[in-house]
Amino acid sequence: MKKSNSRNRADADRAYTYLAQYYDLLMDIDYHKWVTYLERIWQGFGIKAVKILELACGTGNITIPLAQKGYQVTAVDCSKAMIDKAKKKAEDAELQIEFIEHDMRTLSVEDQFDVVLCCCDSLNYLTEIWDLSAFFKQAYVHTKPGGLLLFDLNSEMKLREIYGNQFYAELGDDFSYFWDNNFDEQTEICRMELTFFIHLDNNLYQRVSEIHFEKLWRPQTIFNYLQANNWQVMGYYGFLTWEEPGSDEERWQFAARKEV
Numbered sequence: 035m036k037k038s039n040s041r042n043r044a045d046a047d048r049a050y051t052y053l054a055q056y057y058d059l060l061m062d063i064d065y066h067k068w069v070t071y072l073e074r075i076w077q078g079f080g081i082k083a084v085k086i087l088e089l090a091c092g093t094g095n096i097t098i099p100l101a102q103k104g105y106q107v108t109a110v111d112c113s114k115a116m117i118d119k120a121k122k123k124a125e126d127a128e129l130q131i132e133f134i135e136h137d138m139r140t141l142s143v144e145d146q147f148d149v150v151l152c153c154c155d156s157l158n159y160l161t162e163i164w165d166l167s168a169f170f171k172q173a174y175v176h177t178k179p180g181g182l183l184l185f186d187l188n189s190e191m192k193l194r195e196i197y198g199n200q201f202y203a204e205l206g207d208d209f210s211y212f213w214d215n216n217f218d219e220q221t222e223i224c225r226m227e228l229t230f231f232i233h234l235d236n237n238l239y240q241r242v243s244e245i246h247f248e249k250l251w252r253p254q255t256i257f258n259y260l261q262a263n264n265w266q267v268m269g270y271y272g273f274l275t276w277e278e279p280g281s282d283e284e285r286w287q288f289a290a291r292k293e294v
Contacts, residue, residue, distance in 0.1 A: 063095070065095040065096060065099055066099050067274070068096065068153070068274075069096060069099040069100055069103070071274050071287075072096075072149075072151065072153075072184055073103075075182075075184055075269070075287075075289055076148075076149050076182050076184065079182060079268060079289065079291065081148055081149060081180075081181065081182055082148070083105060083148040083149045084105065084106060084148055085105070085106045085108070085145070085146075085147045085148050085149075086100055086105045086106065086107050086108070086147055086148065086149045086150075086151060087107075087108050087110070087143075087145075087147040087149070087150045087151070087176055087177075088100070088107060088108070088109045088110065088150075088151045088152075088153070089110050089111075089138040089141070089150065089151065089152040089156070089169075089173070090110070090111055090112075090138055090152055090153070090154070090156030090159075091109035091110060091111045091116070091117075091120055091133075092111060092113075092116045092119075092120065092154060092156075093116050093119040093120050093123065094109065094119065094120030094121075094123045094124060094131075095154075096151065096153050096154070097109045097120055097124070097131060098120075098123050098124065098127060098129065098131075101124070101127075101129040101130070101131050102127065102129065107131050107132070108131075108132045108134065108143065108145070108147070109131055109132070109133050109134070110133075110134045110135075110136055110138055110141055111133075111135065111136075112135065112136065112137045112138070113135075114135055117133050117135050120133060121133050138152070138156075138169060138172065138173075139160070139165055139168040139169050139172060140168070140172065141172050141176070142172075142175075143176065145176070146175075146176055146177060146178040146181070147176055147177060147178060147181060148178055148181050148182075149177075149181060149182050149183075149184065150173045150176060150177050150181070150182070150183045150184070151183075151184050151185070152169075152173070152183075152184075152185040152186075153184075153185070153186060154186070155186060155187055155188040155248065155285065156185075157169065157185055157186075157187055157251065158187055158188050158193070158248035158249055158250075158251065159246070159247065159248060159249075160249065161221075161223055161247050161248075161249040162249075163259075166251065166259055167259055167262070167263065170183075170259055170260060170262075170263040170265065171263050174263055174264060174265065174292055177292040178292070179292055179293065179294045180291065180292065180293070180294045181291070181292050182268070182289060182290065182291055182292075183265065183288075183289070183290045183291075183292070184287070184288070184289050185287075185288050186273060186285050186286060186287045186288065187251055187256070187285070187286045187288070188248060188250075188284070188285060188286075189279065189283050189284055189285060189286050190250055190252065191281065191282060191283065191284065192284040192285070193217060193222075193224045193248060193250050194217055194250075196284065197215045197217065197224050197226065197248070198215060198217045198224070199215060199216055199217055200215050201213065201214050201215070202215075207233070208232075208233050209230055209231060209232050209233060210230070210231045210239075211228055211229060211230045211231070212228070212229045213226065213227075213228050213229075214226070214227045214228075214229075215227075221249075222249065222250040223247050223248065223249050223250070224247070224248045224249075224250070225245065225246075225247055226245070226246040226247070226248070227243060227244075227245050227246075228243065228244045228245075228246065229241065229242070229243045230242050230243070230244075253270055253286065253288075256288060257270075260288075260290050264292070264293070265290035265291065265292065266290060266291045266292075266293055267288075267289075267290055268289040268290055268291050269287070269288065269289035270286065270287070270288055270289075271286070271287040271288075271289075272285075272286070272287070273285035273286065273287050274287075
């Protein structure tokens with residue numbers, strides 16, 4: 035068990051070494067709309083957020099809009115490459131954001147927050163049940179009594195059918211990539227191998243590869259582990275809606291409260 039846990043942690047640390055350079059180019063997402071949606075969730079539950087902890091912040095696409103709205107944001111990610119990108123964005127925007135390079139399962143800061151966020155299907159990267167439980171425990175410790183934990187997951191439909199056993203490719207001037215997926219029916223883990231061809235001088239290209247793993251976590255499992263770690267389940271929605279997800283939903287949004 036410890037060997038598997040160490041392997042998964044090492045995989046997570048390496049997963050965005052190269053992708054960090056091109057992540058924003060590959061993601062066609064309205065992050066300001068996403069942030070507004072999250073705001074409406076915590077406001078709808080009566081939370082007047084001041085201090086926000088964002089776990090698995092990536093390149094800061096959620097972090098930066100939050101800070102621009104005036105929130106005090108602490109942002110955490112285990113990938114140095116992603117954190118470096120996020121820091122550069124914050125510096126360019128002249129924003130004061132505390133960035134911490136750390137594993138969100140073992141984070142320990144001497145503070146509690148009104149809202150704890152984990153966005154962009156980051157929890158799917160936790161492929162073992164004890165990792166999921168460790169995340170919920172640490173999030174609980176860092177949430178103020180009465181505060182909220184908001185997170186999303188890639189749905190079963192997305193991992194099975196959109197990612198599934200599919201192959202994607204894109205050819206660009208500065209870089210090209212090949213994205214080869216395999217969904218394991220036994221483990222319910224989608225293995226994604228990304229190969230990048232990065233343009234160098236003299237019309238040469240460097241080939242680099244990364245492997246990502248995303249685990250299918252069904253809603254009932256999430257509810258059970260939230261409750262086992264003293265969270266009160268407040269909401270389960272189709273992404274950017276207030277409705278319970280349908281079978282064709284690509285992303286599930288969850289809200290849980292730390293009891294007063």
